[in-house]
Amino acid sequence: MTMQRYSIPAIVLHWLVAILIVxxxxxxxxxxxxxxxxxxxxxxFSWHKWLGVTVFALACLRLLWRKTNGAPPYPASMQPWQQTAAHGLHIFLYVLIFAVPLSGYFYSLxxxxxxxxxGIWPMPVLIAPNPDLKPILKLVHYTLNMIMLGAVSLHVLAALKHHFIDRDGVLKRMLP
Structure with missing residues (x-):
């Protein structure tokens, strides 16, 4: 049986977003x-913000692609609880991929x-400068980044476990 793979656009968007987040x-x-x-x-700081805007834009494309093209099914050998955990972690990662750049954007504003x-296109100013909100948004941005670090680490460890221990082809579905 041949394992179904992600589409080329899904693979490119996954790795591009991953590299930009790192x-x-x-x-x-x-x-x-x-x-x-x-x-x-x-x-x-400018480069960091540009990366954040780029990640956000690519995340929008990625989510749109995922919603219109879906994902390949998990292997039949994967336990139902692992499928549920993997699905939940993917949803959580999508939330973070949007929340981290947005929190940084609002912190900056x-x-x-x-x-x-x-350095060319001004982004909309959605909130006025607010010295009371600034430290809260700074903490939110930092905390979300640390949570993302943990979630991405778990994602990578799970992929490596599937590759080296389970040998079920899950990682190969997303490799170029």
Missing amino acids: AAFTLGLTMVDIPGLTPTKLKY AAGVPVTYL
């Missing part, structure tokens, strides 16, 4: 460790720093 996360950790307000730090994508 890049944004790494850049975010790097930029906040730079003391003061340096040109490098400002540049990294609350800090009074509008986002201009690629």
Whole structure:
């Protein structure tokens, strides 16, 4: 029996979003460790925001593709509780893929720093600067990122378990 695979667009969107999330996360950790307000730090903040906007846009495309094309079924050998857990984790990851960039976007706006994508296209200013909301949104953004780190780690560990222990082809469905 041949394992059904994800479509090429689904695979490309999955890996592109994954790479961009890792890049944004790494850049975010790097930029906040730079003391003061340096040109490098400002540049990294811009890049971080651009990555966030890009992830959000690609997540919209990815969700649309998933809704119109579905996903291949899990292997019959996979326990029902594992299928339920995998499905739940995928939904949770989609929520985080939207929530993390949105929380960063609103944090930036609350800090009074509008986002201009690629330094060219101003994004809509949906809230006014708000010094009271700024620390709350900063904490929300950080917390959601840490939760995403945990969820992505669980996702990767589960994929590796399926590949090396179960040998059921689940990981191969998403490999290019």
